[in-house]
Amino acid sequence: MRIVNFYIGLIFFLGAIIFLLSVYLVIQRYFYLRRMARKEKAHKKLEPLVLEFVFDETIAVNHIRSRLDDETEFLCLKDICMNFIAHVQGAAKDRLVHAYKELGLLEKDIEDIRSGKWWIQGKAARCIGAMRMAEAAPYLTLLINSPRVEVRMMTGYALGRIGDVRAVRLLLKETAESGKWIRIRLFELAENMRDKALPELRRILANLERPEMISLCIEVLGHAKDAESAPYILPFCNHPVTEVRTSAAKALGEIRYHPARETLVSMLDDERWEVRALASKALAGIGDASVLEKLAEKLTDSQWWVRYNAAIALSQLKVAGIKKLASVLRDSPDRFARDIARQVLEEVAFSE
Amino acid sequence: MLGSLDAWKEIAIHFVIAFNYSILFYFIAVNSVYLILLTLSLFAFVHSARKRNTEDLSQVLHSYFVPPISIVVPAYNEYNTIIQTVKSLSLLHYPQTEIIIVNDGSTDDTLGILTRVFSLQKINKVYRKQLDTAPIRGIYLSKRYSNLVVVDKKNGGKSDAMNAGLNIAKYPLFCAVDADSILEDDSLLRVIMPFLETPALTVGVGGSIRLANGCEVVAGRVKRVNFPKNMFAAFQNVEYLRSFLWGRVGWDVLRCVFLISGAFAVFDKRSVMAAGGYHTRTVGEDMELVLRVHRHMHEQKMKYRIRFVPDPVCWTEGPETSGQLGSQRNRWQRGLMESLWLHKKMFLHPRYGIMGLFAMPYLVLIEFVGGLLEMPGYICIILSYCFGLMNTSFFISFLIIAFLFGVILSMGAVVLEEFSFRKYPSVSDLLRLFLYSILENFGYRQMYAWWRFKGTIQKLFGASTWARMERRGFAR
Numbered sequence: 001m002r003i004v005n006f007y008i009g010l011i012f013f014l015g016a017i018i019f020l021l022s023v024y025l026v027i028q029r030y031f032y033l034r035r036m037a038r039k040e041k042a043h044k045k046l047e048p049l050v051l052e053f054v055f056d057e058t059i060a061v062n063h064i065r066s067r068l069d070d071e072t073e074f075l076c077l078k079d080i081c082m083n084f085i086a087h088v089q090g091a092a093k094d095r096l097v098h099a100y101k102e103l104g105l106l107e108k109d110i111e112d113i114r115s116g117k118w119w120i121q122g123k124a125a126r127c128i129g130a131m132r133m134a135e136a137a138p139y140l141t142l143l144i145n146s147p148r149v150e151v152r153m154m155t156g157y158a159l160g161r162i163g164d165v166r167a168v169r170l171l172l173k174e175t176a177e178s179g180k181w182i183r184i185r186l187f188e189l190a191e192n193m194r195d196k197a198l199p200e201l202r203r204i205l206a207n208l209e210r211p212e213m214i215s216l217c218i219e220v221l222g223h224a225k226d227a228e229s230a231p232y233i234l235p236f237c238n239h240p241v242t243e244v245r246t247s248a249a250k251a252l253g254e255i256r257y258h259p260a261r262e263t264l265v266s267m268l269d270d271e272r273w274e275v276r277a278l279a280s281k282a283l284a285g286i287g288d289a290s291v292l293e294k295l296a297e298k299l300t301d302s303q304w305w306v307r308y309n310a311a312i313a314l315s316q317l318k319v320a321g322i323k324k325l326a327s328v329l330r331d332s333p334d335r336f337a338r339d340i341a342r343q344v345l346e347e348v349a350f351s352e
Numbered sequence: 353m354l355g356s357l358d359a360w361k362e363i364a365i366h367f368v369i370a371f372n373y374s375i376l377f378y379f380i381a382v383n384s385v386y387l388i389l390l391t392l393s394l395f396a397f398v399h400s401a402r403k404r405n406t407e408d409l410s411q412v413l414h415s416y417f418v419p420p421i422s423i424v425v426p427a428y429n430e431y432n433t434i435i436q437t438v439k440s441l442s443l444l445h446y447p448q449t450e451i452i453i454v455n456d457g458s459t460d461d462t463l464g465i466l467t468r469v470f471s472l473q474k475i476n477k478v479y480r481k482q483l484d485t486a487p488i489r490g491i492y493l494s495k496r497y498s499n500l501v502v503v504d505k506k507n508g509g510k511s512d513a514m515n516a517g518l519n520i521a522k523y524p525l526f527c528a529v530d531a532d533s534i535l536e537d538d539s540l541l542r543v544i545m546p547f548l549e550t551p552a553l554t555v556g557v558g559g560s561i562r563l564a565n566g567c568e569v570v571a572g573r574v575k576r577v578n579f580p581k582n583m584f585a586a587f588q589n590v591e592y593l594r595s596f597l598w599g600r601v602g603w604d605v606l607r608c609v610f611l612i613s614g615a616f617a618v619f620d621k622r623s624v625m626a627a628g629g630y631h632t633r634t635v636g637e638d639m640e641l642v643l644r645v646h647r648h649m650h651e652q653k654m655k656y657r658i659r660f661v662p663d664p665v666c667w668t669e670g671p672e673t674s675g676q677l678g679s680q681r682n683r684w685q686r687g688l689m690e691s692l693w694l695h696k697k698m699f700l701h702p703r704y705g706i707m708g709l710f711a712m713p714y715l716v717l718i719e720f721v722g723g724l725l726e727m728p729g730y731i732c733i734i735l736s737y738c739f740g741l742m743n744t745s746f747f748i749s750f751l752i753i754a755f756l757f758g759v760i761l762s763m764g765a766v767v768l769e770e771f772s773f774r775k776y777p778s779v780s781d782l783l784r785l786f787l788y789s790i791l792e793n794f795g796y797r798q799m800y801a802w803w804r805f806k807g808t809i810q811k812l813f814g815a816s817t818w819a820r821m822e823r824r825g826f827a828r
Contacts, residue, residue, distance in 0.1 A: 011753060014760060015756060017760055018759050021767060025766065026782075126408065183417035184411055184418070185411075187416060339478045342476050343477050
């Protein structure tokens with residue numbers, strides 16, 4: 001009898017869970033739909049107002065403020081500003097930022113920074129960064145040492161957007177933990193505040209020890225095509241770590257730094273195929289007739305990527321390179337060299 | 353004589369009772385694991401919802417540092433869908449991709465239609481045979497889509513076609529996509545996240561698969577998500593939610609994702625090549641590959657992770673008849689058994705970490721043995737009741753509890769769906785999801801158990817066919 005009671009109890013318990021789950025689902029969906037409807041209504045009401053304000057200088061912020069009815073509309077206003085900021089420029093952008101501040105949205109972000117919840121802090125930093133609110137920099141400083149990597153990354157992003165050079169060091173510090181995100185953020189930062197960030201990166205590069213940080217620094221400088229950085233990068237072509245040498249070769253090619261030609265030619269004989277492949281690629285941008293023979297030699301390399309990049313580099317050295325490829329295809333005793341020459345010549349013909 | 357009959361009867365009774373106990377233990381074990389996974393995935397969903405506040409997909413989309421991806425699509429007799437697939441893949445939001453279609457010796461005009469529509473031209477591309485494949489007949493480039501490569505080869509099966517695609521792929525990551533699937537626009541951006549967060553560790557990532565049956569598909573895009581009208585598709589829908597929203601998310605938290613669906617998976621090419629590429633003599637090539645990569649990485653003592661992220665979605669057409677569904681499930685069961693047999697060394701071996709000590713025992717004891725136990729279990733329990741070996745209250749209680757537990761687990765998936773993605777916008781769809789999560793316990797689960805049982809038996813007796821599903825196609 002006791003066992004039967006246990007079964008009945010269990011059945012009732014499970015039944016109650018199902019009942020509660022279904023009630024939860026229905027209620028959740030009801031409130032969700034209601035929330036969405038309110039949001040949609042708020043968007044419909046506020047979007048024209050914000051647009052009107054942004055493009056018409058005669059309208060004051062109070063015009064929007066007076067129309068705000070509740071918290072939902074206030075939060076929608078934030079979404080609207082965040083959506084618009086990427087699509088407006090010049091005076092319109094300044095007015096949108098002004099409205100953001102005046103309507104108390106910045107204050108809300110600062111309040112969120114102090115909230116202690118990492119996901120809210122991260123979002124606040126993102127908003128501040130997107131709006132480039134320089135006055136929020138002291139508050140962002142509070143997040144620099146956040147235990148959450150996501151918050152530190154977003155803080156770096158925000159500081160970079162508002163032109164605070166501390167962002168460079170903060171982001172570099174995250175290299176080990178944040179993978180490629182750091183590259184994305186650091187590169188964005190280098191683009192946004194090129195004049196401040198690139199000299200800072202060059203300074204840092206000279207004193208870095210960790211290979212992954214050196215690689216990252218070189219990659220960003222290379223991708224920024226900063227000619228002034230090339231002399232700082234050049235010594236790293238002889239670095240003992242392969243990744244650093246490949247980054248250096250790649251960066252010098254991207255910058256098209258002609259004085260690096262001899263160094264890159266010597267890197268064609270590097271013991272690691274990754275370095276040889278990237279040195280070949282780099283020479284495509286800065287090479288001339290003097291590197292033809294050396295690149296043609298690499299068509300017989302044991303690694304496919306080296307052969308392919310050397311052939312591509314030759315094809316990019318205009319008529320002389322194409323003629324060289326054709327002669328390899330015709331005369332080379334090496335089957336691999338002939339195959340890769342044929343492929344690249346066909347690709348060139350195809351793309352033309 | 354009579355005495356010996358009594359003895360046999362007694363042995364049979366003991367056997368049936370023992371079998372009933374094993375069914376009971378199986379039931380408790382399965383549901384305990386499922387409850388653990390459901391709880392873990394709840395936490396994972398809360399965490400990822402919070403994390404989304406600090407991510408910005410547009411930054412990824414426009415970044416130079418996002419790794420380029422080779423999308424490999426094996427195609428066998430895909431005349432009706434291949435054009436739509438290529439067009440849809442070329443519109444994906446991602447900075448740099450190459451699309452590799454591998455025509456696996458189609459007997460219809462798949463290559464012809466590709467050639468005509470995309471102005472293909474044969475070139476003498478060097479074919480680096482890093483993985484063995486059936487002979488290549490030609491490599492074509494498109495004059496209209498600069499990132500489209502078509503490989504024409506002799507028929508060798510899906511795995512062989514994938515290996516040919518990998519030999520041609522030039523980027524460090526590759527994405528395996530079925531020719532009849534539709535990726536959501538931002539799916540590649542989302543699935544790439546683990547590769548951005550931990551590039552040195554991540555070797556594979558899988559996304560969710562959803563059923564496109566009943567959805568409105570226009571120009572290779574799912575325009576409107578509808579709950580399928582077909583009963584079998586509706587049951588599978590609940591099943592997919594359960595499997596992807598809490599099953600794999602839970603396994604991901606435990607760091608032992610043992611399956612990434614072949615319909616949508618992104619892998620680090622170098623790791624897959626090092627592990628030997630796709631196995632060509634199995635019908636469950638997706639699971640086999642994941643297990644092999646796990647095994648290879650452990651044997652090489654390399655740190656790695658294989659991840660599952662639920663938000664990138666791939667839509668695919670599910671079978672709509674019991675025959676097609678049965679043969680699909682039958683194949684899945686055989687694929688599971690083949691994979692387990694090939695990697696039996698990992699079972700309970702501490703060298704393979706949590707994969708060997710937890711995931712493999714789960715696969716063997718619950719997924720494989722479950723396939724053998726479940727169907728006879730249904731029969732045995734009913735017979736035990738009929739022959740008076742089980743009292744009525746226990747019999748009824750067990751059935752009701754099993755049913756209620758099943759419903760709770762399915763509803764857990766529906767709750768997660770409601771909490772996170774809300775792909776089904778209307779209330780009626782939500783109610784239908786709820787309804788089917790109840791109805792699946794009456795007939796569908798038993799049919800599934802039968803298909804698994806049949807697959808297990810067939811595999812044990814040597815069958816290995818890949819029944820082809822008749823596709824209706826998405827084109828409208």
